[in-house]
Amino acid sequence: MLKVENLCAGIEEKTILQGLNITVNPGEVHAIMGPNGAGKSTLSYVLGGRPGYEVSSGSAELDGVDLLDMEPEDRAKEGVFLAFQYPVEVPGVSNMEFLKAAVESVYAARGWDVPSTVDFMKLAREACAQVQLPLDFLKRGVNEGFSGGERKRNEILQMMMLKPKLCLLDETDSGLDIDALQVVAEGVNSMRSPDRAFVVVTHYQRLLDYIVPDFVHVLADGKIVKSGGAELALELEEKGYGWIEGAA
Amino acid sequence: MSEHTDLIEAELASEYEAGFVTDIESESLPPGLDEDTVRAISARKKEPQWLLDWRLEAFAAWKTMEEPEWAHVDYQKVDFQALSYYSAPKSQADGPKSLDEVDPELIRTYEKLGIPLHEQKMLAGVVAVDVVFDSVSIHTTFKDTLAKAGVIFSSISEAVQDHPEIIKKYLGSVVPARDNFYACLNSAVFSDGSFVFIPKGVTCPMELSTYFRINAMNTGQFERTLIIAEEGASVSYLEGCTAPMRDENQLHAAVVELVALDDAKIKYSTVQNWYPGDAEGKGGVYNFVTKRGICKGDNSHISWTQVETGSAVTWKYPSVILRGDNSVGEFYSVALTRGRQQADTGTKMIHLGKNTKSTIIAKGISAANSENVYRGLVRIAPTAEGARNYTQCDSLLIGDTCGAHTFPYIENKHNSSVIEHEATTSKVSDEQLFLCQQRGIDTEKAVSMIVNGFCKDVFKELPMEFAVEAGKLLEISLEGSVG
Ligand SMILES: Nc1ncnc2c1ncn2[C@@H]1O[C@H](COP(=O)(O)OP(=O)(O)O)[C@@H](O)[C@H]1O
Ligand SMILES: [Mg+2]
Numbered sequence: 001m002l003k004v005e006n007l008c009a010g011i012e013e014k015t016i017l018q019g020l021n022i023t024v025n026p027g028e029v030h031a032i033m034g035p036n037g038a039g040k041s042t043l044s045y046v047l048g049g050r051p052g053y054e055v056s057s058g059s060a061e062l063d064g065v066d067l068l069d070m071e072p073e074d075r076a077k078e079g080v081f082l083a084f085q086y087p088v089e090v091p092g093v094s095n096m097e098f099l100k101a102a103v104e105s106v107y108a109a110r111g112w113d114v115p116s117t118v119d120f121m122k123l124a125r126e127a128c129a130q131v132q133l134p135l136d137f138l139k140r141g142v143n144e145g146f147s148g149g150e151r152k153r154n155e156i157l158q159m160m161m162l163k164p165k166l167c168l169l170d171e172t173d174s175g176l177d178i179d180a181l182q183v184v185a186e187g188v189n190s191m192r193s194p195d196r197a198f199v200v201v202t203h204y205q206r207l208l209d210y211i212v213p214d215f216v217h218v219l220a221d222g223k224i225v226k227s228g229g230a231e232l233a234l235e236l237e238e239k240g241y242g243w244i245e246g247a248a
Numbered sequence: 249m250s251e252h253t254d255l256i257e258a259e260l261a262s263e264y265e266a267g268f269v270t271d272i273e274s275e276s277l278p279p280g281l282d283e284d285t286v287r288a289i290s291a292r293k294k295e296p297q298w299l300l301d302w303r304l305e306a307f308a309a310w311k312t313m314e315e316p317e318w319a320h321v322d323y324q325k326v327d328f329q330a331l332s333y334y335s336a337p338k339s340q341a342d343g344p345k346s347l348d349e350v351d352p353e354l355i356r357t358y359e360k361l362g363i364p365l366h367e368q369k370m371l372a373g374v375v376a377v378d379v380v381f382d383s384v385s386i387h388t389t390f391k392d393t394l395a396k397a398g399v400i401f402s403s404i405s406e407a408v409q410d411h412p413e414i415i416k417k418y419l420g421s422v423v424p425a426r427d428n429f430y431a432c433l434n435s436a437v438f439s440d441g442s443f444v445f446i447p448k449g450v451t452c453p454m455e456l457s458t459y460f461r462i463n464a465m466n467t468g469q470f471e472r473t474l475i476i477a478e479e480g481a482s483v484s485y486l487e488g489c490t491a492p493m494r495d496e497n498q499l500h501a502a503v504v505e506l507v508a509l510d511d512a513k514i515k516y517s518t519v520q521n522w523y524p525g526d527a528e529g530k531g532g533v534y535n536f537v538t539k540r541g542i543c544k545g546d547n548s549h550i551s552w553t554q555v556e557t558g559s560a561v562t563w564k565y566p567s568v569i570l571r572g573d574n575s576v577g578e579f580y581s582v583a584l585t586r587g588r589q590q591a592d593t594g595t596k597m598i599h600l601g602k603n604t605k606s607t608i609i610a611k612g613i614s615a616a617n618s619e620n621v622y623r624g625l626v627r628i629a630p631t632a633e634g635a636r637n638y639t640q641c642d643s644l645l646i647g648d649t650c651g652a653h654t655f656p657y658i659e660n661k662h663n664s665s666v667i668e669h670e671a672t673t674s675k676v677s678d679e680q681l682f683l684c685q686q687r688g689i690d691t692e693k694a695v696s697m698i699v700n701g702f703c704k705d706v707f708k709e710l711p712m713e714f715a716v717e718a719g720k721l722l723e724i725s726l727e728g729s730v731g
Contacts, residue, residue: 076687090683091701
């Protein structure tokens, strides 16, 4: 599904990713761990197409389609979803309106029926219930005055509505209490399917108790320096990153 | 409504089948302005002597006045001698013969705004306004409904003939002839405009909006409007049109006066979308307007809502004089500037009566190389015990070559008053845009959503159907502003 090869990218002259490789197959969940400043958020931004990030070499393909030349909205229409580490507020634009615009655009691009307003509302309410946000959040501005945990749950809500192919979750667990963490994990687990893949960036093994990954990678100095199964996360929890070669 | 629309379409179609061509004699005055010009205008309108005298007095005063310089706008001064001060409805002979001859860009905008075909024709100058207007049954239906309710709604020229006593009593009573340079000029040479009179206790049975859109498109550059709501009366009036209009007039200097007696309510909404000029600002309209209402009676209420997206230069401060006790004044404004547009707009709330209350919500959006100014005055007179004002001014910047400025003036002469002022400046951030894009929303749609969100508090004050149009208008106006 996702194939990243020798990706070198950075921001403002600064190279951050230095020859990163990762292959993610449909149905898989990959966890990416690594020290602060390793380039984890950079990876998700580069894949999402955030302006300001420059790719100097390498490639990233989604089902054989080159992502790197596409506008961010077109990547979203191809099925790339990025749950942000720090979701921003969009004051005055209601969640409902925002979701509707997103759903209409993405569904049309993916060749799905665009739901009627009534059906859309129904879907939105169900998703809201699933992430345990009160219904009136749909009427509030996007993330406007939301707590950190509410913002993260709102990201999951958007992900549920948009049914992406590839979900990139950037530290969705940071700052969550245990209840919220479970809600987020349940949301992700309910969406696991043979034709969808997840890349979950996290600092904590804790999340991986709930979302059990197929693979765990360590990202350090802009590269994947070690990969393994779910047990690698436990090892990292115990020993930190120091013992891995290349992870300073 | 759709029945009416069908009727209009049918009517128009049949006229074209019959090869009907309007040929109204054009009787424009040659360019130039002196006392004879004023006399000539008055004579053509067969005005009574007192009105001619009033115009002449205004003209004499205007000659002694200087064009104001204090606004934060910079433009090439108008040559008042180069303008023509009277033009009767234009002959169709010069205009386009069909929509095919009209700039496709303009048609595209009309379509996006959902403007019905017959109105498109009118706006583009394919059909004369009065032709459409006179031929359409909607006209009569509206007129009947209004007449039954006792509402008078006509052009101000007609009102001068039919209701001279009301005009004499109220014309210039809110905006005196010598109020300011442009208002004074308007008083001397006003072309036409609307007159609304809602008698005691009457709630106007419909929004004077759709009707107005058709009615008042040919009022010229010196428009004059007078609206009076007697005791307990109420009316909602909508001026303007979201569609950009074909217009050769460079200068627009309108005057609008509102009078609300005891317990009366006037809601006045404007959507202004005159030609802003090209990207360098060439050829745009100068919009120098004086709008003022007086809450003359106790418990009266005047509310201004404006959405300003057009004109090269805008100079406009819809104001309320709160004379009656417990009266309420409101000003809700969205002003969007792009290209090289300059807008200096805001309001004045003059509190004279006891327990008077005013609310000001002003949203300025600047893009490209434009300049957007909020200028507001809140004055609490020594008589205004218990007065309250709440002001909120928010500026939104798109890009970093535009400017936003706020000049709030407060004059408080009573220690019991409560005045609150809040101001914010924000940018459409890259992060917000990226969030929207990452969810599959195209950049332009994203910008328009963000801007509409910013304007929500004002849009909700507009009549329903218009709020939707105003949203679309912003979207169109912002096309190409980002990226
Ligand atoms: N806007 C920026 N300008 C310059 N350097 C940046 C910027 N954003 C991030 N960085 C740097 O890039 C490196 C990787 O950051 P990031 O991808 O956020 O790491 P992680 O998510 O793994 O903690 C860090 O050294 C960080 O300081
Ligand atoms: Mg990070």
